[in-house]
Amino acid sequence: MDGSRPIRLGIVGLGLIAQSAHLPNLRAMPDRFEIVGVCDLSRDLAERVAAGIEPHPRVAADPQALFADPSIDAVQLCTAGAHDRLARAALSEGKHVFAEKPYSYDPVRAERDAMDARNRGLVLQVGYMKMYEPAIARARAAMEKIGRIRLVRISVLHPSDEHQTSHLKLLRPREDVTEKLAEVRAAGAAEVRAALDANCPEADPVLFRNVLHGSVCHEF
Numbered sequence: 001m002d003g004s005r006p007i008r009l010g011i012v013g014l015g016l017i018a019q020s021a022h023l024p025n026l027r028a029m030p031d032r033f034e035i036v037g038v039c040d041l042s043r044d045l046a047e048r049v050a051a052g053i054e055p056h057p058r059v060a061a062d063p064q065a066l067f068a069d070p071s072i073d074a075v076q077l078c079t080a081g082a083h084d085r086l087a088r089a090a091l092s093e094g095k096h097v098f099a100e101k102p103y104s105y106d107p108v109r110a111e112r113d114a115m116d117a118r119n120r121g122l123v124l125q126v127g128y129m130k131m132y133e134p135a136i137a138r139a140r141a142a143m144e145k146i147g148r149i150r151l152v153r154i155s156v157l158h159p160s161d162e163h164q165t166s167h168l169k170l171l172r173p174r175e176d177v178t179e180k181l182a183e184v185r186a187a188g189a190a191e192v193r194a195a196l197d198a199n200c201p202e203a204d205p206v207l208f209r210n211v212l213h214g215s216v217c218h219e220f
Helices: 016-027 043-051 063-067 084-092 107-120 134-146 161-165 178-199 205-219
Strands: 007-012 033-039 058-060 074-077 096-099 124-126
Touching: 007 016, 007 063, 016 033, 016 043, 033 043, 033 063, 043 058, 058 063, 063 074, 063 084, 074 084, 084 096, 084 107, 107 124, 178 205
Parallel strands: 007 033, 007 074, 033 058, 074 096, 096 124
Antiparallel strands: none
16 A cells, blocks of 8 residues: 555444444545445345445455455454454455454454564554543653652543434344344353453453443553
């Protein structure tokens, strides 16, 4: 990618975060990004999302189809749960990767994949957007002037999921994906449990997954 044309993207996962944040942002920058492929557990949802994008991207039934597509430069992983498995598959096909959080529940895997991306000359980035907020930059600069820091306290006024999303006009699957979602959630729960058993078996898996990896990670 030499900057002479938009980055050609494939997007995996077309739920809340993709529809509410990533797709609107990408469509606002057509000179920088072109969405050429989309994929979701629900084929129906993927087709309806694709119909709202100009020019219409291809719809893939399997993420690997996007990873192996030579016309795609980079992929965005907006699926639920950890993203290291999909990211490794994309990196192995020579794709740059932007992954939603959490990247992985296992720091060894995350470090391995970061090294793999560097060795391949690829970008692997996780969507910690608050790292770039002006307030965080000001706080970091102020902390450097304090001296030795013994405690940092952060208060997050966190609304419920309903209050964050009820105003959004989201497309939802019209087909039954209950069984597929159950498989994804079970696999995610198993990954969380394995990570805790190896490092901190007494930790609460819900707090670990939803609070630490879903919210506090941004400020942490």
